[in-house]
Amino acid sequence: MNTRAAVAEVIAQVLRGKSLSALLPEYASKVAEKDIGLFKELCFGTLRWYPAIELLLQELMQKPMREKEYEVQGLLACGLYQLMYTRVADHAAINETVAAVTKLKRPWAKALVNAVLRNFQRQRAELEAKLAKNPVFVRAHPQWLLDSLFSCWGSEIAIDIIAANNQQAPMALRVNALKGSRDDYLQQLNATNIAAQATQFSEQGILLQAATDVSELPGFSDGSVSVQDEAAQLAATLLELKPNQRVLDACCAPGGKTCHILETQANLSKVVAVELEGRRMQRVEENLQRLGLNAELVVADASATESWWGGDSFQRILLDAPCSASGVIRRHPDIKLLRKPTDIGKLAELQLHLLRSLWQTLEENGILLYATCSVLPLENDQVIEKFLAEAPDADLYSIEAQWGMKTDFGRQLFPTINGNDGFYYSRLRKTSQT
Numbered sequence: 311m312n313t314r315a316a317v318a319e320v321i322a323q324v325l326r327g328k329s330l331s332a333l334l335p336e337y338a339s340k341v342a343e344k345d346i347g348l349f350k351e352l353c354f355g356t357l358r359w360y361p362a363i364e365l366l367l368q369e370l371m372q373k374p375m376r377e378k379e380y381e382v383q384g385l386l387a388c389g390l391y392q393l394m395y396t397r398v399a400d401h402a403a404i405n406e407t408v409a410a411v412t413k414l415k416r417p418w419a420k421a422l423v424n425a426v427l428r429n430f431q432r433q434r435a436e437l438e439a440k441l442a443k444n445p446v447f448v449r450a451h452p453q454w455l456l457d458s459l460f461s462c463w464g465s466e467i468a469i470d471i472i473a474a475n476n477q478q479a480p481m482a483l484r485v486n487a488l489k490g491s492r493d494d495y496l497q498q499l500n501a502t503n504i505a506a507q508a509t510q511f512s513e514q515g516i517l518l519q520a521a522t523d524v525s526e527l528p529g530f531s532d533g534s535v536s537v538q539d540e541a542a543q544l545a546a547t548l549l550e551l552k553p554n555q556r557v558l559d560a561c562c563a564p565g566g567k568t569c570h571i572l573e574t575q576a577n578l579s580k581v582v583a584v585e586l587e588g589r590r591m592q593r594v595e596e597n598l599q600r601l602g603l604n605a606e607l608v609v610a611d612a613s614a615t616e617s618w619w620g621g622d623s624f625q626r627i628l629l630d631a632p633c634s635a636s637g638v639i640r641r642h643p644d645i646k647l648l649r650k651p652t653d654i655g656k657l658a659e660l661q662l663h664l665l666r667s668l669w670q671t672l673e674e675n676g677i678l679l680y681a682t683c684s685v686l687p688l689e690n691d692q693v694i695e696k697f698l699a700e701a702p703d704a705d706l707y708s709i710e711a712q713w714g715m716k717t718d719f720g721r722q723l724f725p726t727i728n729g730n731d732g733f734y735y736s737r738l739r740k741t742s743q744t
Contacts, residue, residue: 311340314388314406315413317352321360321384326377330357330644356384356391357643358476362441362450363387363394369437370426382419385410389427393434400431450476454651455636462687467724471685471732474725475639482509482730483516483527484538484566486601487573492516495535498528511713511730512543514570533601538566541637541683541723541733545628548679548709548737551575555625559583559605560612560668561632565594571628572603581605582624584612613667623673631661633682633689637725637732654688661693669701672740677707680736685724687717690734694719698738707739 316337323333330353341349356363367386368374375383385407392403404427411420430437441447445456449472459468483506485492492514499506504522509515517540524530524537545567551557555578559568562583572581583605585591591609598605610618612629634654639645665680672678682689695718698704706719713730714723720736 311337312410312413313341313345313349314352314385314410316341316349317356317388318381318385318410318414320353321356321387322380324357324644324647325380325383327648329648330354330642351396352388352391354478354643355395356388357647358640359391359395359450360387360643361452361646362447363390365441365444365447366390366430366437367426369440370429370433379416379419381414382411382416382423385414385419386423386426389423390430393427393430404428404431450646452646452649455646455649458651458654458686463685463724470726471724474727474729474732477640477727478521479539479638479640479731480728481518481521481537482539482543483518484512484536484543484570484573485514485516486534486536487514488576489529489532489534495528502526502528509540509543509730511711512540513547514573515540515543517728531600533603536566536569536597536601538570539638539731539733541730542566543570544711544713544733544735545630545679545681546570546574548735549626549628549677551578551626553577554579556580556622557582557626557628558624558668558671559628559630560664561585561630563587563590563594565597567628567630568594568605569597569601569603572598572605573601582608584608584610584618586611613664615667615671619671623676624671625673625676627668627672627676627678628681629664629668629678630681631664631689631693633657633661633684634686635683637683637685637723637734640725641731654686658688658693661689662696665693665697666701669697669704669740674703674740674742676740678738678740680720680734680738682734683731684734685722685732690722690736691717691719694736694738703741705739705741707737709735709737 320333320337338346389407392398393400408424411423446453459471485495505519506516509517527535551574557571557578562568563585568583588609591607608618634649634657635642635645709721714721720734723730723733725732
Protein backbone atom coordinates (compact mmCIF):
# COMPACT_ATOMS: atom_id res chain seq x y z
CA MET A 311 0.00 0.00 0.00
CA ASN A 312 1.20 3.51 -0.76
CA THR A 313 2.77 4.90 2.42
CA ARG A 314 1.10 8.31 2.41
CA ALA A 315 -2.25 6.83 1.45
CA ALA A 316 -1.94 4.51 4.45
CA VAL A 317 -1.16 7.51 6.68
CA ALA A 318 -4.20 9.35 5.28
CA GLU A 319 -6.46 6.41 6.10
CA VAL A 320 -5.07 6.16 9.64
CA ILE A 321 -5.61 9.89 10.27
CA ALA A 322 -9.15 9.60 8.87
CA GLN A 323 -9.96 6.73 11.21
CA VAL A 324 -8.61 8.69 14.19
CA LEU A 325 -10.79 11.64 13.17
CA ARG A 326 -13.71 9.22 13.26
CA GLY A 327 -12.83 8.18 16.82
CA LYS A 328 -10.51 5.16 16.55
CA SER A 329 -7.22 4.95 18.45
CA LEU A 330 -3.82 5.07 16.78
CA SER A 331 -2.54 2.05 18.72
CA ALA A 332 -5.43 -0.06 17.42
CA LEU A 333 -4.83 1.05 13.83
CA LEU A 334 -1.04 0.91 13.53
CA PRO A 335 -0.49 -2.87 13.40
CA GLU A 336 -3.02 -3.39 10.59
CA TYR A 337 -1.77 -0.55 8.41
CA ALA A 338 1.93 -1.14 9.10
CA SER A 339 1.47 -4.62 7.67
CA LYS A 340 0.13 -3.11 4.44
CA VAL A 341 3.08 -0.87 3.58
CA ALA A 342 6.45 -2.02 2.25
CA GLU A 343 8.81 -3.14 5.00
CA LYS A 344 11.37 -0.51 4.02
CA ASP A 345 8.72 2.21 4.48
CA ILE A 346 7.39 1.21 7.92
CA GLY A 347 9.67 3.70 9.67
CA LEU A 348 8.47 6.56 7.46
CA PHE A 349 4.86 5.44 7.83
CA LYS A 350 5.05 5.54 11.63
CA GLU A 351 6.89 8.86 11.65
CA LEU A 352 4.22 10.45 9.43
CA CYS A 353 1.37 9.03 11.54
CA PHE A 354 2.81 10.12 14.86
CA GLY A 355 4.07 13.46 13.59
CA THR A 356 0.87 14.44 11.82
CA LEU A 357 -1.21 13.64 14.89
CA ARG A 358 1.27 15.30 17.24
CA TRP A 359 0.98 18.61 15.38
CA TYR A 360 -2.60 18.19 14.17
CA PRO A 361 -4.15 20.94 16.34
CA ALA A 362 -1.84 23.46 14.63
CA ILE A 363 -2.18 21.86 11.19
CA GLU A 364 -5.97 21.94 11.44
CA LEU A 365 -5.92 25.71 11.93
CA LEU A 366 -3.77 26.09 8.81
CA LEU A 367 -6.19 23.94 6.81
CA GLN A 368 -9.06 26.15 7.94
CA GLU A 369 -7.19 29.14 6.52
CA LEU A 370 -6.27 27.37 3.29
CA MET A 371 -9.67 25.82 2.48
CA GLN A 372 -13.00 27.48 1.80
CA LYS A 373 -15.02 24.88 3.69
CA PRO A 374 -14.27 21.92 5.96
CA MET A 375 -14.20 18.35 4.70
CA ARG A 376 -17.23 16.16 5.23
CA GLU A 377 -16.66 13.07 7.32
CA LYS A 378 -16.79 10.74 4.33
CA GLU A 379 -13.80 12.63 2.89
CA TYR A 380 -11.63 12.53 6.02
CA GLU A 381 -9.07 10.53 4.02
CA VAL A 382 -8.40 13.66 1.95
CA GLN A 383 -8.24 15.71 5.17
CA GLY A 384 -5.74 13.21 6.54
CA LEU A 385 -3.63 13.40 3.38
CA LEU A 386 -3.60 17.20 3.48
CA ALA A 387 -2.56 17.12 7.13
CA CYS A 388 0.20 14.65 6.30
CA GLY A 389 1.37 16.93 3.48
CA LEU A 390 1.53 19.98 5.73
CA TYR A 391 3.36 18.01 8.40
CA GLN A 392 6.03 17.05 5.87
CA LEU A 393 6.44 20.64 4.71
CA MET A 394 6.61 22.06 8.23
CA TYR A 395 8.38 19.50 10.38
CA THR A 396 10.40 17.01 8.32
CA ARG A 397 13.50 17.04 6.19
CA VAL A 398 11.62 15.72 3.17
CA ALA A 399 12.31 18.11 0.28
CA ASP A 400 9.29 20.32 -0.41
CA HIS A 401 8.93 19.22 -4.02
CA ALA A 402 9.11 15.55 -3.05
CA ALA A 403 6.62 15.99 -0.21
CA ILE A 404 4.11 17.69 -2.50
CA ASN A 405 4.57 15.33 -5.44
CA GLU A 406 4.33 12.17 -3.31
CA THR A 407 1.33 13.46 -1.38
CA VAL A 408 -0.53 14.45 -4.55
CA ALA A 409 0.27 11.07 -6.10
CA ALA A 410 -1.28 9.34 -3.09
CA VAL A 411 -4.68 10.81 -3.98
CA THR A 412 -5.01 8.27 -6.77
CA LYS A 413 -4.24 5.43 -4.34
CA LEU A 414 -7.10 6.70 -2.18
CA LYS A 415 -9.39 6.42 -5.21
CA ARG A 416 -10.36 10.08 -5.01
CA PRO A 417 -9.09 11.52 -8.30
CA TRP A 418 -11.28 14.62 -7.86
CA ALA A 419 -9.10 15.69 -4.92
CA LYS A 420 -5.82 15.77 -6.85
CA ALA A 421 -6.12 19.41 -7.83
CA LEU A 422 -7.30 20.35 -4.35
CA VAL A 423 -4.38 18.69 -2.57
CA ASN A 424 -1.89 20.20 -5.01
CA ALA A 425 -3.39 23.69 -4.64
CA VAL A 426 -3.58 23.62 -0.83
CA LEU A 427 0.01 22.46 -0.39
CA ARG A 428 1.43 24.91 -2.93
CA ASN A 429 -0.60 27.76 -1.48
CA PHE A 430 0.83 26.94 1.92
CA GLN A 431 4.32 27.10 0.44
CA ARG A 432 3.63 30.60 -0.92
CA GLN A 433 1.70 31.90 2.08
CA ARG A 434 3.52 30.16 4.92
CA ALA A 435 5.08 33.26 6.50
CA GLU A 436 1.83 35.20 6.28
CA LEU A 437 -0.24 32.33 7.73
CA GLU A 438 2.18 31.69 10.59
CA ALA A 439 2.21 35.40 11.46
CA LYS A 440 -1.60 35.47 11.46
CA LEU A 441 -1.80 32.50 13.85
CA ALA A 442 1.19 33.46 16.01
CA LYS A 443 -0.97 34.57 18.93
CA ASN A 444 -3.27 31.57 18.82
CA PRO A 445 -2.19 29.27 21.69
CA VAL A 446 -3.59 26.17 19.96
CA PHE A 447 -1.38 26.88 16.94
CA VAL A 448 1.70 27.75 18.98
CA ARG A 449 1.46 24.81 21.40
CA ALA A 450 -0.35 22.22 19.22
CA HIS A 451 -2.75 21.23 22.00
CA PRO A 452 -6.55 21.63 22.16
CA GLN A 453 -7.64 24.75 24.04
CA TRP A 454 -9.43 22.85 26.82
CA LEU A 455 -6.28 20.91 27.66
CA LEU A 456 -4.12 24.03 27.62
CA ASP A 457 -6.58 25.70 29.99
CA SER A 458 -6.49 22.68 32.32
CA LEU A 459 -2.71 22.43 32.40
CA PHE A 460 -2.16 26.13 33.07
CA SER A 461 -4.89 26.38 35.71
CA CYS A 462 -3.76 23.22 37.53
CA TRP A 463 0.00 23.68 37.47
CA GLY A 464 0.86 27.25 36.53
CA SER A 465 2.80 28.52 33.52
CA GLU A 466 6.25 27.08 34.19
CA ILE A 467 5.17 23.46 34.71
CA ALA A 468 2.46 23.63 32.03
CA ILE A 469 4.91 24.87 29.41
CA ASP A 470 7.33 22.05 30.29
CA ILE A 471 4.54 19.45 30.03
CA ILE A 472 3.50 20.80 26.62
CA ALA A 473 7.09 20.82 25.36
CA ALA A 474 7.55 17.18 26.42
CA ASN A 475 4.22 16.21 24.84
CA ASN A 476 5.41 17.58 21.51
CA GLN A 477 8.62 15.55 21.48
CA GLN A 478 9.12 11.96 20.41
CA ALA A 479 9.00 9.69 23.46
CA PRO A 480 12.29 8.09 24.54
CA MET A 481 12.66 4.32 24.76
CA ALA A 482 13.20 2.87 28.23
CA LEU A 483 13.84 -0.73 29.26
CA ARG A 484 13.23 -2.75 32.41
CA VAL A 485 15.81 -5.43 33.17
CA ASN A 486 14.34 -8.71 34.42
CA ALA A 487 15.84 -9.00 37.91
CA LEU A 488 15.23 -12.77 37.84
CA LYS A 489 17.67 -13.15 34.95
CA GLY A 490 20.41 -10.62 35.59
CA SER A 491 21.47 -7.22 36.88
CA ARG A 492 21.13 -3.85 35.25
CA ASP A 493 24.90 -3.34 35.24
CA ASP A 494 25.41 -6.61 33.38
CA TYR A 495 22.76 -5.71 30.83
CA LEU A 496 24.28 -2.27 30.27
CA GLN A 497 27.54 -4.05 29.44
CA GLN A 498 25.70 -6.24 26.93
CA LEU A 499 24.20 -3.17 25.29
CA ASN A 500 27.61 -1.53 25.14
CA ALA A 501 29.04 -4.64 23.51
CA THR A 502 26.41 -4.37 20.76
CA ASN A 503 27.02 -0.62 20.32
CA ILE A 504 23.62 0.40 21.71
CA ALA A 505 24.13 3.62 23.67
CA ALA A 506 22.25 3.58 26.98
CA GLN A 507 22.35 4.74 30.58
CA ALA A 508 20.78 3.75 33.89
CA THR A 509 17.56 5.53 34.81
CA GLN A 510 17.62 7.86 37.81
CA PHE A 511 14.75 6.43 39.86
CA SER A 512 14.01 2.86 38.82
CA GLU A 513 16.60 0.33 39.93
CA GLN A 514 15.87 -1.90 36.92
CA GLY A 515 15.49 0.89 34.36
CA ILE A 516 17.63 1.74 31.35
CA LEU A 517 17.18 4.68 29.00
CA LEU A 518 18.29 4.18 25.40
CA GLN A 519 19.91 7.07 23.56
CA ALA A 520 17.89 6.18 20.48
CA ALA A 521 14.92 3.92 19.89
CA THR A 522 15.95 0.41 18.82
CA ASP A 523 13.97 -2.46 17.34
CA VAL A 524 13.41 -5.03 20.09
CA SER A 525 14.90 -7.71 17.86
CA GLU A 526 18.25 -5.93 18.26
CA LEU A 527 18.12 -5.98 22.07
CA PRO A 528 20.27 -8.73 23.66
CA GLY A 529 18.12 -11.40 25.27
CA PHE A 530 14.79 -9.75 24.51
CA SER A 531 13.21 -12.89 23.07
CA ASP A 532 14.47 -14.87 26.09
CA GLY A 533 12.86 -12.47 28.57
CA SER A 534 15.97 -10.71 29.85
CA VAL A 535 14.47 -7.28 29.30
CA SER A 536 11.18 -5.52 28.53
CA VAL A 537 10.21 -2.13 27.13
CA GLN A 538 8.63 0.01 29.86
CA ASP A 539 8.81 3.67 30.79
CA GLU A 540 10.63 4.52 34.01
CA ALA A 541 7.54 6.09 35.62
CA ALA A 542 5.58 2.86 35.19
CA GLN A 543 8.46 0.87 36.69
CA LEU A 544 7.99 2.57 40.06
CA ALA A 545 4.75 0.70 40.83
CA ALA A 546 6.27 -2.63 41.85
CA THR A 547 8.54 -1.05 44.46
CA LEU A 548 5.70 1.05 45.91
CA LEU A 549 3.67 -2.12 46.54
CA GLU A 550 6.26 -3.34 49.08
CA LEU A 551 5.87 -6.94 47.94
CA LYS A 552 6.67 -9.84 50.28
CA PRO A 553 6.70 -13.65 49.92
CA ASN A 554 3.38 -15.52 50.06
CA GLN A 555 1.24 -12.46 49.35
CA ARG A 556 -1.83 -12.56 47.14
CA VAL A 557 -1.63 -9.69 44.66
CA LEU A 558 -4.26 -8.21 42.36
CA ASP A 559 -3.36 -6.20 39.26
CA ALA A 560 -6.59 -4.54 38.16
CA CYS A 561 -6.90 -3.09 34.63
CA CYS A 562 -3.65 -4.87 33.88
CA ALA A 563 -3.13 -4.61 30.09
CA PRO A 564 -0.68 -4.62 28.43
CA GLY A 565 0.90 -6.42 31.36
CA GLY A 566 4.14 -4.56 32.00
CA LYS A 567 3.38 -3.97 35.66
CA THR A 568 2.03 -7.51 36.10
CA CYS A 569 5.32 -8.89 34.85
CA HIS A 570 7.36 -6.47 36.95
CA ILE A 571 5.47 -7.55 40.08
CA LEU A 572 6.39 -11.19 39.37
CA GLU A 573 10.01 -10.27 38.60
CA THR A 574 10.29 -8.23 41.81
CA GLN A 575 9.01 -10.94 44.17
CA ALA A 576 9.38 -14.51 42.91
CA ASN A 577 7.67 -16.10 45.91
CA LEU A 578 4.22 -14.57 45.81
CA SER A 579 1.32 -16.87 46.64
CA LYS A 580 -0.80 -15.71 43.71
CA VAL A 581 -1.03 -12.89 41.18
CA VAL A 582 -4.45 -12.24 39.66
CA ALA A 583 -4.51 -9.95 36.64
CA VAL A 584 -7.89 -8.57 35.56
CA GLU A 585 -8.59 -6.84 32.24
CA LEU A 586 -11.88 -5.85 30.65
CA GLU A 587 -11.01 -6.55 27.00
CA GLY A 588 -10.01 -9.98 25.75
CA ARG A 589 -8.04 -8.42 22.89
CA ARG A 590 -5.89 -6.48 25.34
CA MET A 591 -5.49 -9.50 27.61
CA GLN A 592 -3.75 -11.29 24.73
CA ARG A 593 -0.91 -8.77 25.09
CA VAL A 594 -0.64 -9.61 28.78
CA GLU A 595 -0.45 -13.31 27.99
CA GLU A 596 2.21 -12.75 25.33
CA ASN A 597 4.37 -10.73 27.72
CA LEU A 598 4.08 -13.35 30.46
CA GLN A 599 5.00 -16.15 28.07
CA ARG A 600 8.08 -14.33 26.74
CA LEU A 601 9.30 -13.71 30.29
CA GLY A 602 8.47 -17.22 31.50
CA LEU A 603 6.10 -15.93 34.18
CA ASN A 604 2.67 -17.06 35.37
CA ALA A 605 -0.40 -15.22 36.62
CA GLU A 606 -4.08 -15.98 36.85
CA LEU A 607 -5.62 -14.00 33.97
CA VAL A 608 -9.26 -12.93 34.24
CA VAL A 609 -11.17 -11.15 31.47
CA ALA A 610 -13.81 -9.20 33.36
CA ASP A 611 -14.92 -5.80 34.56
CA ALA A 612 -12.64 -5.31 37.57
CA SER A 613 -15.36 -3.38 39.39
CA ALA A 614 -17.85 -6.28 39.04
CA THR A 615 -16.11 -8.27 41.75
CA GLU A 616 -19.04 -10.66 42.11
CA SER A 617 -18.24 -12.03 38.65
CA TRP A 618 -14.59 -12.95 39.25
CA TRP A 619 -13.53 -12.65 42.91
CA GLY A 620 -13.60 -15.89 44.89
CA GLY A 621 -13.49 -14.25 48.33
CA ASP A 622 -9.79 -14.66 49.23
CA SER A 623 -8.61 -11.19 50.17
CA PHE A 624 -5.52 -9.66 48.60
CA GLN A 625 -2.63 -8.26 50.60
CA ARG A 626 -1.64 -5.97 47.72
CA ILE A 627 -3.71 -4.36 44.96
CA LEU A 628 -2.48 -2.31 42.03
CA LEU A 629 -5.27 -0.27 40.45
CA ASP A 630 -3.84 1.15 37.23
CA ALA A 631 -7.05 3.01 36.53
CA PRO A 632 -8.41 3.92 33.08
CA CYS A 633 -7.67 7.61 32.58
CA SER A 634 -7.25 10.46 30.10
CA ALA A 635 -3.64 9.35 29.40
CA SER A 636 -2.75 13.05 29.48
CA GLY A 637 0.70 12.11 30.82
CA VAL A 638 1.60 9.96 27.82
CA ILE A 639 0.43 12.15 24.93
CA ARG A 640 3.86 11.94 23.32
CA ARG A 641 3.35 8.16 23.00
CA HIS A 642 -0.30 8.51 21.98
CA PRO A 643 -0.64 11.83 20.11
CA ASP A 644 -4.13 10.87 18.95
CA ILE A 645 -5.25 11.78 22.48
CA LYS A 646 -5.14 15.40 21.34
CA LEU A 647 -7.95 14.60 18.90
CA LEU A 648 -9.85 11.89 20.74
CA ARG A 649 -10.08 13.20 24.28
CA LYS A 650 -12.80 15.72 25.10
CA PRO A 651 -13.15 17.94 28.19
CA THR A 652 -16.35 16.13 29.18
CA ASP A 653 -14.41 12.84 29.34
CA ILE A 654 -12.41 13.83 32.41
CA GLY A 655 -15.31 13.99 34.85
CA LYS A 656 -16.68 10.68 33.54
CA LEU A 657 -13.27 9.05 33.96
CA ALA A 658 -13.03 10.37 37.52
CA GLU A 659 -16.39 8.76 38.31
CA LEU A 660 -15.17 5.45 36.88
CA GLN A 661 -11.94 5.66 38.85
CA LEU A 662 -13.82 6.26 42.10
CA HIS A 663 -16.19 3.39 41.29
CA LEU A 664 -13.25 1.03 40.77
CA LEU A 665 -11.68 2.12 44.03
CA ARG A 666 -14.89 1.49 45.96
CA SER A 667 -15.38 -1.93 44.38
CA LEU A 668 -11.83 -3.22 44.76
CA TRP A 669 -11.40 -1.94 48.30
CA GLN A 670 -13.66 -4.74 49.59
CA THR A 671 -11.21 -7.32 48.20
CA LEU A 672 -8.26 -5.89 50.17
CA GLU A 673 -7.21 -7.54 53.42
CA GLU A 674 -6.89 -5.52 56.62
CA ASN A 675 -3.43 -3.89 56.75
CA GLY A 676 -3.17 -4.47 53.00
CA ILE A 677 -1.93 -1.83 50.55
CA LEU A 678 -3.73 -0.50 47.49
CA LEU A 679 -1.66 1.48 45.01
CA TYR A 680 -3.70 3.82 42.82
CA ALA A 681 -1.99 4.79 39.56
CA THR A 682 -2.84 6.75 36.44
CA CYS A 683 -0.88 8.05 33.48
CA SER A 684 -2.67 11.38 33.88
CA VAL A 685 -1.42 14.82 34.90
CA LEU A 686 -4.90 16.15 35.72
CA PRO A 687 -5.73 16.42 39.46
CA LEU A 688 -9.42 15.70 38.79
CA GLU A 689 -8.39 12.10 38.02
CA ASN A 690 -5.74 11.89 40.71
CA ASP A 691 -5.72 13.76 44.01
CA GLN A 692 -9.40 14.63 43.80
CA VAL A 693 -10.42 10.97 43.34
CA ILE A 694 -8.35 9.91 46.34
CA GLU A 695 -9.68 12.79 48.44
CA LYS A 696 -13.28 11.75 47.74
CA PHE A 697 -12.56 8.10 48.48
CA LEU A 698 -10.82 8.83 51.78
CA ALA A 699 -13.72 11.03 52.84
CA GLU A 700 -16.17 8.14 52.49
CA ALA A 701 -14.01 5.14 53.52
CA PRO A 702 -13.44 5.05 57.30
CA ASP A 703 -11.09 2.07 56.99
CA ALA A 704 -8.77 3.78 54.47
CA ASP A 705 -5.63 5.68 55.47
CA LEU A 706 -3.23 7.51 53.24
CA TYR A 707 0.12 5.69 53.23
CA SER A 708 2.55 8.45 52.34
CA ILE A 709 5.04 7.96 49.49
CA GLU A 710 8.47 9.30 50.41
CA ALA A 711 10.52 9.52 47.24
CA GLN A 712 13.00 11.65 45.29
CA TRP A 713 10.95 11.54 42.12
CA GLY A 714 7.98 13.63 41.10
CA MET A 715 6.12 16.32 43.02
CA LYS A 716 4.47 15.69 46.37
CA THR A 717 0.74 16.43 46.24
CA ASP A 718 -1.85 16.38 49.01
CA PHE A 719 -2.63 12.70 48.43
CA GLY A 720 0.21 11.24 46.38
CA ARG A 721 3.06 12.04 44.03
CA GLN A 722 2.81 13.45 40.51
CA LEU A 723 5.41 12.87 37.80
CA PHE A 724 5.32 15.10 34.74
CA PRO A 725 6.52 14.03 31.29
CA THR A 726 10.08 15.17 30.74
CA ILE A 727 12.07 15.50 27.53
CA ASN A 728 14.37 12.46 27.27
CA GLY A 729 12.99 11.25 30.59
CA ASN A 730 9.98 9.64 32.26
CA ASP A 731 6.32 9.86 31.25
CA GLY A 732 3.66 11.68 33.22
CA PHE A 733 2.29 9.46 36.01
CA TYR A 734 0.48 9.70 39.33
CA TYR A 735 0.66 7.40 42.35
CA SER A 736 -1.27 7.36 45.62
CA ARG A 737 -0.89 4.63 48.22
CA LEU A 738 -3.62 3.60 50.68
CA ARG A 739 -3.59 1.20 53.62
CA LYS A 740 -6.66 -0.62 54.94
CA THR A 741 -7.21 -0.23 58.66
CA SER A 742 -9.62 -1.79 61.13
CA GLN A 743 -13.14 -0.42 60.65
CA THR A 744 -13.47 -0.17 64.42
